Amino acid sequence: MNGTPRDKTMTIDEVIGSLESGMTIGIGGWGPRRKPMALVRAILRSDLTDLTLVSWGGADVGLLARAGKIRKLVYAFVSLDSVPLEPNFQRARQEGTIPEIVELDEGMFQTGLRAAAQRLPFLPMRAGLGSDVLVHNPWIRTVTSPYPGPDGVAEELVAVPALELDAALVHLNRADRHGNATYLGPDPYFDDLFCMAARRAYVSCEQIVDTAGLTVDTPVQRLLISRMMVDGVVETPHGAHFTTCTPDYERDERFQRAYAEAAKGSDEDWAAFHDRFLAGDEDAYQAAVRTFAEETAR
């Protein structure tokens, strides 16, 4: 008995094994930035299906859409930035293969996560008013302020519904084995909110370090995630590839281009990409990426 909190380290397979088909899963990061791609790739290989995905989307959405894993998608955008339109997402939308679509404003998305994190049914907001977000999602209601507005008239605002998650998957630079985690890059994104909006939260990270190591060369303000919010920690070096994980690595633009070209191409092009990179486990993926990097560097 020395007051040490419990060890939450897990393997990738253990994390995925704790998920179930039909769940609502939130994926942290932002577009093509600091996405928990090792866990996304593991979902891709799993039997999980009928998922509701909640994501400021990038290739996480594209990959899972292409694999037919998504029953319902909640998003505000899906983009790879340097490749503005995510080809697998585009294809899924244009072929109508995602049964249910919920497109929100990107600020509404934060408000919905915040409502869930605060255990509220909704939070009020202006965003969405007058736009087709409310037309395409008639289940999203408005709420009249109980207080008079500046002209004496009570404002009618969007009651952004709580985006409650069964599970959250996020990727941070460093974590300890108890679930405390730091981001070392430019932006925390919303990974803390994802964890707090979820019944279960899993942190993948570049490196697991001693608790003392988290702040030895890093300001305490970068400790975004507290172990109170976390159920499992898994070390997945290079696990955000091919998205950014600044300062550990930047986006792999060359690989992203290869991904986008395969996704835009014929079924055979995609099958070749899939077989080369996505058919095996995470170690096999990372080995294939290293080979790709060596080949394209020549």
Next chain:
Amino acid sequence: MSEITRADVCAAAVADAFAEDGEIFASPMGLMPMLGVRLAKLTSNPDLVISDGESLFLAGVPPLFAKADVVEGWIPFRKVFDVVAYGTRHVMMGATQIDRAGNQNISAIGPFDRPTRQLLGSRGAPGNTVNNRTSYWVPKHSPRAFVEQVDVVSGVGPQRAAAAGPAAARFNDIHRIVTDLAVLDVTGPGDTVRVRSVHPGVTLDEVRAATGFELAADDDVATTREPTTEELLLIREVLDPKGLRFKEVPQG
């Protein structure tokens, strides 16, 4: 000074959209908006707050895509949303479609349930347009971009905002639409799109022919001003010496 290009005129027109904003966060989406905002900060409005497009407020005014020198603040995405709600922001977004009522679409083309062409998604357009000043940049003015009715309303024009009630209309402020042919706003009859000025060398008939709806304009429509010598120097020698602007607005 060599001949003034259309891209230079566009950069100055974007800068003019931010000239009277005072001390607010100028949020340009894309290359020409970024060039125009930085030009405004170096000329008409040094109080503008600008970012690297990632997470830093920049104290200096670096060339397009150069690394920051002095940093004056931190603006991660979560704080962008705070500033949107706070209102001290002017965003210039792109637009795949804009309609007569000043609504904007960046979500999808065709029926929403199964689009013929899926675009980005509505991003922050619904929230931007009911919270802070919003302008649009359209590098190719065409009947495909300027349509009678957008397929998806991402950005909310003044009519839709008014119909949605005071909470939507209160801060709805569609300021300028800058294109490669003209500068537009939404002060036409019934809050519709109107021509403010046509760029030098462009006629009103050409702008109308490139617009898929009836466009309000004065008969003696103004001509967009040419950049000053100082502005041309800043554009060509300081902000965009590589001529990246010509990728968006090619030289004639």
